[in-house]
Amino acid sequence: MADKQPTIETQTNPRGIPVAPFVDNVADYVSSRTEVESTLRSFQEMISKYQFMEVNTSRRAAGLREKIPDIKKTLEMVRFLKLRRDSTTPSSLETNFELNDTLYARAAVDPEDTEEVYLWLGANVMLAYPIGEAQGMLDEKLSAAQLSLANCDEDLEFLREQITTLEVATARVYNWDVVQRRKDNPDEMEK
Numbered sequence: 686m687a688d689k690q691p692t693i694e695t696q697t698n699p700r701g702i703p704v705a706p707f708v709d710n711v712a713d714y715v716s717s718r719t720e721v722e723s724t725l726r727s728f729q730e731m732i733s734k735y736q737f738m739e740v741n742t743s744r745r746a747a748g749l750r751e752k753i754p755d756i757k758k759t760l761e762m763v764r765f766l767k768l769r770r771d772s773t774t775p776s777s778l779e780t781n782f783e784l785n786d787t788l789y790a791r792a793a794v795d796p797e798d799t800e801e802v803y804l805w806l807g808a809n810v811m812l813a814y815p816i817g818e819a820q821g822m823l824d825e826k827l828s829a830a831q832l833s834l835a836n837c838d839e840d841l842e843f844l845r846e847q848i849t850t851l852e853v854a855t856a857r858v859y860n861w862d863v864v865q866r867r868k869d870n871p872d873e874m875e876k
Contacts (some may be wrong), residue, residue, distance in 0.1 A: 698843050700836060702738060705731060705847040708854040711861035721862045728855045732848055739844045746837035753830050759804065760823040767816045769796035 696704040708714045715724050769778065778796065781789040801813045804823075814822065 698840065700840060702840060702843060702847070705735070705850040706854065707850055708857050711857050715858060715861070721858060724858055725855060728851050728858070732851045732855075735844050735848045735851070739841060739848070742837050742840050742844065746834060746841065749830050749834040749837065753827065753834065756823060756827045756830060760820065760827060763802055763816060763820050763823060766794075766796055766799055766802065767820060770799055770816065772796075 698704070706714075715721055769776075776796075777793050779791065779793050781791055784790055799816065801815050802819045803811050803813050804819060805811050
């Protein structure tokens with residue numbers, strides 16, 4: 686029967702980002718001075734990976750911060766149309782709607798005849814939804830975007846903590862190595 690290799694479990698945050706190793710006692714962490722260079726290289730590599738994750742998470746958070754107001758604005762308009770449609774005093778309303786970033790058109794909308802709305806899904810795709818379904822979808826989309834933004838903010842804080850932990854660990858290992866070298870060659874340090 687083959688021996689099973691023990692599995693090493695790495696601690697992670699809720700989205701699977703690994704926790705950086707904390708070096709409490711450098712002498713225990715680095716078993717010999719020959720391991721110092723590889724340990725320092727390993728720490729620098731981990732810092733680079735955390736910084737890469739930080740940049741990507743920041744971009745994702747920025748995109749969400751941009752999308753959330755648009756979703757809220759669209760949801761507000763869908764709710765307004767639904768409210769006007771359900772009201773007992775039907776009246777046409779005149780509005781300007783956006784065709785492009787700087788191009789608007791004037792339209793008269795009769796809320797009573799408005800059964801569906803058209804929503805941009807992205808990638809130049811627009812779809813028609815019944816008003817109630819559009820409101821439900823936008824509510825879900827808004828809550829998902831807000832949750833994702835909260836997760837991004839939490840991950841950014843976590844990543845910054847891990848980078849700081851590794852920077853401190855790097856300094857501790859480096860300083861330990863300097864002290865060991867001084868102990869081994871006290872004559873060289875006096876020159």
